[in-house]
Amino acid sequence: MISPEVVNFDPPRFLNQEYTVKRDQILNKVPSEEFGNHFHGITAVLPGEIPEIAEIQDFFLDSIFYRVEKFPVHKLLEPDFLSAFLKKGSLDARTLGTWSDVDQSIIFESGKLHLSVGKDVYQELGLSGHTEITSSRKQTATYRVTIDVRDEKFIPDCKYYKRVFWCLKNQVCLQFDWIMSWQPHDVDICPSSFAAYLDLLGFGVAQCKPMFEERILTQTHIPMLHPETDLLDVIEWVGAAALNITCPKEEDYASSMICPEPSYKSEKVHILKWRGFFPSSQAKQLLGVILRLHPEVTETTQPAWFNLTFHGFDEFRTAPNIWSVFTTTSDACHVFTSQTSRRKIK
Amino acid sequence: MEKEENSEESEMMIYKPLPVEVRVTLEQHSLLLGPTQSSIKKGEDTFLMSYIQTRTPVIPEELTTQFKKNFPLKIGRPAKENKKTRTRKKVLTSIEKRRLGLHKLPKTGIKYKACAPLHQLWVEYMENFLELENSAKAANKDLLYQRIAKADYHGCLLMVTRSKCPSYIGAKGIIVLETKNTFQIICEDDQLRIIPKRDSVFTFNVSKWTFTLFGSHMNIRPSERAARKFKSKPTIDL
Numbered sequence: 001m002i003s004p005e006v007v008n009f010d011p012p013r014f015l016n017q018e019y020t021v022k023r024d025q026i027l028n029k030v031p032s033e034e035f036g037n038h039f040h041g042i043t044a045v046l047p048g049e050i051p052e053i054a055e056i057q058d059f060f061l062d063s064i065f066y067r068v069e070k071f072p073v074h075k076l077l078e079p080d081f082l083s084a085f086l087k088k089g090s091l092d093a094r095t096l097g098t099w100s101d102v103d104q105s106i107i108f109e110s111g112k113l114h115l116s117v118g119k120d121v122y123q124e125l126g127l128s129g130h131t132e133i134t135s136s137r138k139q140t141a142t143y144r145v146t147i148d149v150r151d152e153k154f155i156p157d158c159k160y161y162k163r164v165f166w167c168l169k170n171q172v173c174l175q176f177d178w179i180m181s182w183q184p185h186d187v188d189i190c191p192s193s194f195a196a197y198l199d200l201l202g203f204g205v206a207q208c209k210p211m212f213e214e215r216i217l218t219q220t221h222i223p224m225l226h227p228e229t230d231l232l233d234v235i236e237w238v239g240a241a242a243l244n245i246t247c248p249k250e251e252d253y254a255s256s257m258i259c260p261e262p263s264y265k266s267e268k269v270h271i272l273k274w275r276g277f278f279p280s281s282q283a284k285q286l287l288g289v290i291l292r293l294h295p296e297v298t299e300t301t302q303p304a305w306f307n308l309t310f311h312g313f314d315e316f317r318t319a320p321n322i323w324s325v326f327t328t329t330s331d332a333c334h335v336f337t338s339q340t341s342r343r344k345i346k
Numbered sequence: 347m348e349k350e351e352n353s354e355e356s357e358m359m360i361y362k363p364l365p366v367e368v369r370v371t372l373e374q375h376s377l378l379l380g381p382t383q384s385s386i387k388k389g390e391d392t393f394l395m396s397y398i399q400t401r402t403p404v405i406p407e408e409l410t411t412q413f414k415k416n417f418p419l420k421i422g423r424p425a426k427e428n429k430k431t432r433t434r435k436k437v438l439t440s441i442e443k444r445r446l447g448l449h450k451l452p453k454t455g456i457k458y459k460a461c462a463p464l465h466q467l468w469v470e471y472m473e474n475f476l477e478l479e480n481s482a483k484a485a486n487k488d489l490l491y492q493r494i495a496k497a498d499y500h501g502c503l504l505m506v507t508r509s510k511c512p513s514y515i516g517a518k519g520i521i522v523l524e525t526k527n528t529f530q531i532i533c534e535d536d537q538l539r540i541i542p543k544r545d546s547v548f549t550f551n552v553s554k555w556t557f558t559l560f561g562s563h564m565n566i567r568p569s570e571r572a573a574r575k576f577k578s579k580p581t582i583d584l
Contacts, residue, residue: 123508126515166516 014340018231020332023291026325027284038094038109039278041311042286043242046270047222047304050293053270059286060210065181065277066195067096069204072175073106074168076113077149079156085194086111086149089185092279094313095176104142106176109279111150115174117143126167179208179277210276217241217269221249221259225305225326225334233260235324235336238307242271266304283310291327304328451523451530453538461501461520461532468501472552482555488578494557495576498568499524499550504531507558508547517541526567 044056075081076093085091093108104117116132117125122143129145153160168174182194192207199205220241223234240247240257247259290308309324326334363369375397443449475497476482481490505518517539519531529548530540543561550557566574 122512123510124515126512128512163516170516 012340014338017337020334023331023333026333027288037280037312038092039283039310039312042274042278042283043309044272045238045241045307047266049268052293056289057214060274063210063282064191065179065208067206067208068178068180068198070175071178071203074165077165077168085182089183090281091182093178093180096179097177111148113147113149115145121171121173125171127164181277181279210274213273215271218267220266220269221263222266223260223263225328226262229260231334231336451538456522456532456538458532458534458536461522464501465503465520472497478553478555491578496572502550504529504548504550506541506546507549510545514541514546524568527565
């Protein structure tokens with residue numbers, strides 16, 4: 001018998017969206033903080049000779065994040081921890097190893113704690129939340145609970161705090177491996193004091209640094225952002241460049257990947273890749289730096305562009321997974337977002 | 347003619363000028379009062395008002411009371427009151443019970459400490475009633491389950507462990523009233539909480555055993571529950 005088709009899964013459903021945003025509004029829009037956006041990867045494709053490249057290369061040199069093992073949620077809300085690390089500075093934390101479609105996960109971001117729990121846990125938890133996925137034949141419901149930690153009412157003496165703390169402590173199953181990063185509000189305080197505190201409490205803390213990779217391509221054809229060209233083609237070219245795939249001007253026998261027309265020839269292209277844990281605030285800073293760069297001049301009237309792509313985590317599929325921004329000298333920035341989910345995207 | 351004369355005379359009487367003494371006293375009065383601050387016209391008015399006020403003794407309230415005097419014209423029977431007097435029965439009807447408020451508990455009157463003896467009584471009652479030493483260790487626990495289903499829970503220290511509504515979870519207290527659809531419990535902070543039975547799961551402890559009650563299956567009046575036969579199920583959904 002010729003190999004039968006045993007495994008045939010449909011590709012996951014995806015939703016691609018493209019829109020243009022004005023230059024001064026782009027920092028508000030991308031990336032939006034309400035969807036719990038932490039990024040595990042940032043890729044920058046910068047054609048042309050850039051004098052400020054050193055600044056960009058060293059951007060994430062100092063950033064550190066920590067991996068904490070078997071940390072229950074209610075420890076985040078203990079009075080000492082709350083006053084020292086949550087109310088001041090900004091903490092970004094996320095549970096590791098949990099898939100949003102299957103398990104429950106927790107995100108702490110911009111002062112809010114988001115829990116995504118299944119039906120059974122929600123019915124025993126005691127905190128009110130909203131349905132994230134409605135119950136259907138194939139799936140039980142998932143609920144999303146949001147607690148604003150920065151609220152004035154959230155003090156250890158207050159009834160609301162006591163209720164939240166009791167509920168989270170009562171629920172023993174909310175214990176995960178976490179990935180955390182803390183930015184202090186004061187320059188004098190070292191970010192590692194956070195890790196030292198956790199270590200003192202007896203949790204396994206591992207320090208991690210983001211991975212950085214850089215490549216410089218020379219004499220490459222780069223597509224231009226013409227109004228008639230499909231943005232998807234340019235995105236494909238950017239992705240190919242990041243993955244070390246060459247796209248020549250003429251079609252080659254071996255591969256059909258070519259540089260989309262119209263294009264121009266550039267002397268140098270910097271491709272920078274970071275992999276790690278990046279909160280949205282840091283991502284915004286990087287975007288600000290890129291916005292201030294001046295792109296090179298091409299032969300035609302169309303300006304050259306810089307591209308910055310953010311890769312989000314798998315959780316909370318209500319938000320797009322991939323954000324890609326093209327910045328040019330003009331006022332408009334092109335944004336491409338992609339969202340994948342096994343379920344129907346509304 | 348005489349009449350006309352008389353009327354003329356009376357007219358003359360009315361329209362004669364005032365006698366001298368009176369005229370003088372009026373002038374003296376006006377001099378005494380002196381010039382008023384407002385205009386001359388107003389001055390005359392205030393003088394007039396004060397003159398009249400000193401001369402008229404009647405207070406308006408007295409007038410109204412005088413006018414209110416009743417003059418009975420006819421003696422008639424008063425309207426008959428349609429009052430339902432109680433019949434000879436000794437038991438209160440349910441309407442009367444509802445009107446008297448027997449089914450409602452006051453929200454702030456009851457103290458938790460006052461109910462603690464009730465809880466003690468209940469624990470003793472349950473220990474006797476359930477016969478835990480025999481029934482809990484037996485292989486077939488049907489007897490135990492039947493007893494639990496028929497038991498009276500007034501005085502039980504109950505806790506809500508699972509519920510479709512998150513705010514009920516964690517409510518803990520002594521049951522003071524059980525109705526068809528609710529448990530009314532008194533919490534430790536002396537607050538009376540009414541918790542619907544439907545879509546909730548409760549737990550309570552007796553000696554060293556913990557029992558779970560599924561509220562959705564207990565939507566029966568306690569009096570009727572004692573007579574009801576329950577089917578036993580292997581697993582129960584919420």
